[in-house]
Amino acid sequence: MRVLLCLVSLPHSFTAISSLLASWAQLKGKRVISSGTKDCKLISHSPLQQKVLERLEPLVGKNFTAEDKASNESYTYVFQLCGDAGGAPNAGVIQVDKKIPKTTVIGKYTHTQAIGGSDWVMLIYTNGEKYDTHCNKEERKAIIMISCDRNVKVSKLEVGLEDREKEEDCFYLFELDASSVCPVIESKLSTGSIILIIGFSLLAVYLVGGFLYQRVIVGAKGVEQFPNYAFWVEFGNLAADGCDFVCRSRKREESPAYRGVATDNLQEEPEERDDHLLPM
16 A cells, blocks of 8 residues: 555656756756846946946856954955845845854945946945944945956955944945956057068968978978979079069160271281192
């Protein structure tokens, strides 16, 4: 009877497992699909700030963690660009208290400001949870300073400071280095220089490859190892003929100091005969 019940319940079990796998696949697919920096909602939308965010596109979808060990309190901070930091909905930066434990949202990527320079980007997340006693109980704010460093793709997140000893405008400062915010190095070579470099490179490949082919495959010796030797010799001869034709095509004028002698005034000398010298 138990075997029969198991057999009856198997199809339902397979159906349940299949539905769970399908749901998991859909959730996994949703996590993979990302609209990039477009998930960040700018407080005051402007094309300039959107371009600044696009410079940070390589950092999307990554959690950056930092430990704050400077104070007596032990906190862990998690930052994510235009994504849920540590899985907290709409949180760009969170603070995790290990002792309690407790998670505090410092700033949300749904309230973003982006300021950029030539080699840096300042990302500001506002609308965080309110302070309990500090800063006149205003909302928390996170500032992430991302600087240029060509030697690393992205560095570790560092905790700068928490400025909360005032009445208003308090903030958390974080520092991060990335190569994506570095300015593009423009090539100083002109178009003519690039063409010459390409031309000399092709010429070197032609000479070296042709020399090796003539020597190894054909078995040529001496100057015949030069690639297409007969063609270049003929080309040189044709070039010389062309130069001679262009440069020496006009007839030269005879110098007045040297004039030819007229042959009409010359008298024919009598032919000397030496028959009488022969022995009779």
